[in-house]
Amino acid sequence: MGLANxxxxxxxxxxxxxxxxxxxxxxxxxxxxxxxxSEPQLEQEFDVSKITIRNAIKELAQEGYLEKSSGKGTKVIRNASTSKLSKWKRFTEVLVEEGHQIHKQLLRAEIVTNDVGTEPYQLFGEHCLFIERLYHLNDTPYIHYSHYLSMQMSNIEQSDLNDQSLYELLEENGIALEKYRDEFAAATAPSYVEEILHVKEGTPLLKRLRYSYDERGDLIEFSKGYYNTVMHNYVVNYDS
Structure with a gap:
């Protein structure tokens, strides 16, 4: 695992x-x-002190993710987050429960000028923050995401996007998302996305559009995702 930024x-x-x-x-x-x-391994990876690692582990233990036992190490005891928006589990959580590994790769993050008439222009105006990411399922390209965000998020550091959830970063910047709207369709992807996902030209993919709103109803994020469902279907599990 590479050195985190x-x-x-x-x-x-x-x-x-x-x-x-x-x-x-x-x-x-x-x-x-x-x-x-182990703590020494994490100290070496992150190049920080022992107390810094211990404080991070302490926080995760208090949140119920980890359990530390003397002489036995620190064990993962929960691998699902809680959502205040609904009772469904995130798709990535379903994959993890099935024993898969998900790895995120940042491809691009920059302020862009939106073309007049495009959906990002209609939603955010002339400029917005554009983030392009690739999700690997067990080391194989699986989902390609294009995120467009309001300029109020333009101060996000690129290093954060390598290792953290985008929605957690929004929350850390004082933006709490209160509502999502998802639209699904079968579609072919642009040629550069097909190349990134290693699929043949014209392969039907699952396309998901997401609109994310804050507590005031303002649109914060618009994203477009292409899923290679030949590898794994898109699954939503609901807890009662």
Whole structure:
């Protein structure tokens, strides 16, 4: 696992590390019932002090993700987050429960100028933050995401996007999402997306459009995702 990027000029290091470790738990990098790397290993990976690692682990233990046992290491005891929006589980959580690993790869993050007449232009105006990411399912390209965000998120550091949930980053920046609207369709992807996903030209994919709103009803994020469902169907599980 590569060295994680931390910012030395913003929120406390232990909270940054906590979020990175939580993201790994939620995406199956650290499986349920297994130990996470030892404290010395994490100190070396993140290049921080012992107390910083211990504080990060303490936070995750308090949130119910980890259990620390003397002489036995620190074990993952929960790998699902809680959502205040609904009772459905995130799709990635379903995959992790099935034993899969999800790895996120940042392809691009920058302020872009939207073309007149396009949906991003209609939603956000001339400029917005554009984030392009690729999700790997067990090391194979699976989902391609294009995120368009309001300019109020233009201060997000690129290093954060490598290791953290986008929605957690929004929350850390004081933006709580209260409502989603998802639209699904069968569609072919642009040629560059087909190339990234390693699918043949014209292959039908699942296309998901998502509109994410804050508590005032303002649109914060618009995203477009292409899923190669030949590898795995899109699944939604509901808890009663």
């Amino acid at each position: 931390l910012s030395r000029n913003k929120r406390p290091l232990y909270l940054q590390i906590m979020n990175i470790l939580k993201d790994r738990i939620l995406h199956g990098v650290y499986p349920l019932g297994m130990n996470i790397p």
